[in-house]
């Protein structure tokens with residue numbers, strides 16, 4: 001497994017050019033390639049054979065660590081048994097097994113699983129289900145979708161329309177009709193909130209901004225509100241205590257569906273099976289991806305309440321008719337479903353949820369020890385996730401996080417940089433000394449950055 005082929009380590013510019021890399025500074029990467037060639041446990045191995053601590057669990061998706069034998073074997077067995085099966089109008093056992101497992105681990109009432117191929121696809125699917133649901137209920141004017149500033153809901157047109165990260169929207173023109181709640185990054189509302197540990201105690205009233213959007217657009221024109229329980233991509237933005245409860249109350253009172261985008265918060269990161277469980281609020285629709293397969297296969301899903309599923313069944317026409325004209329070639333891909341079953345079994349068997357909840361206070365202390373470190377203006381955390389905001393270098397707001405991440409890499413730590421933040425989301429299986437090492441590398445990298 002640790003063998004590398006010459007092809008994998010070839011790094012000349014002509015060879016690298018063919019892959020237009022996603023969310024990457026292609027010119028910089030191709031001048032200074034960073035090749036990861038193997039992975040095991042919480043470490044990657046780079047092309048020079050150096051071990052690199054996986055400080056973001058891949059891209060928030062490999063909480064159980066890399067190279068898990070049970071998952072690898074399930075994938076291999078499934079590939080040898082049924083490598084592909086159409087999921088339109090025919091079935092295969094693995095998707096039903098995974099749907100039941102997801103039903104079990106998500107809050108009561110969220111019982112119907114629609115498979116997609118990624119988190120972005122799950123978001124598009126949820127937004128379309130929300131609109132089609134109201135239409136099925138005879139309320140076809142309810143089409144507007146409400147997101148939140150700093151929200152990340154993937155990269156497709158619906159997702160960037162409800163999303164709230166400027167750079168992900170500005171180059172792409174007209175999206176779908178949306179509106180946005182204010183974000184809950186409390187230090188940006190009031191500096192006194194910087195370095196809050198866990199949930200901010202003030203700020204729940206930001207949910208009341210939804211009432212203003214309802215006054216403006218009218219509930220008869222609004223299909224759904226979509227938020228991440230905590231926002232990951234924006235740099236780990238935590239909901240104030242009572243905020244999600246208030247959103248739930250307002251949505252219920254005004255017949256608006258509430259969608260939780262749990263692509264990052266689902267299946268362990270929060271020290272609970274879902275953000276919904278961690279924060280004690282149940283949405284009408286939930287999107288999941290990433291950790292479902294421990295990152296080993298691309299798979300996402302929407303989990304819906306019975307009332308929503310039933311509305312489609314009741315208005316679907318004759319039984320042989322399609323009730324929802326939507327799906328992907330790779331929806332419920334057998335190999336991805338087999339990986340999902342194995343990964344969720346492991347999550348339960350290893351008590352990963354309890355482990356994250358148990359480690360979270362240690363992680364919180366360790367991460368907040370960087371308060372006072374050079375450039376750091378705010379630190380936020382929840383479960384095994386943390387974001388640090390860095391003061392911008394004059395005229396170049398994104399430069400410092402990039403430089404810090406490169407210094408971390410040189411010292412054997414993969415940290416993620418984006419915008420003005422550095423994010424950390426270590427695997428659930430990390431040990432305390434490794435958390436200490438991670439924080440120490442990060443502190444040194446901050447110190448060494450101009």
Ligand code: PXG
Pocket residue numbers: 059060118119120121123152153154155228232233234261262263264289290416418423
């Ligand atoms: N919703 C949420 C809440 C997400 O975090 C998506 C949808 C899209 O999922 P896909 O599978 O289409 O990427 C995401 C993905 C980061 C980072 O470092 C975050 C994501 C993806 C890659 C990097 O913040 N979130």
Ligand code: PLP
Pocket residue numbers: 327328329330
């Ligand atoms: N484009 C074309 C021409 C197709 O035939 C299909 C699917 O059949 C798609 C796009 C969508 O691909 P997917 O189902 O993998 O999302």
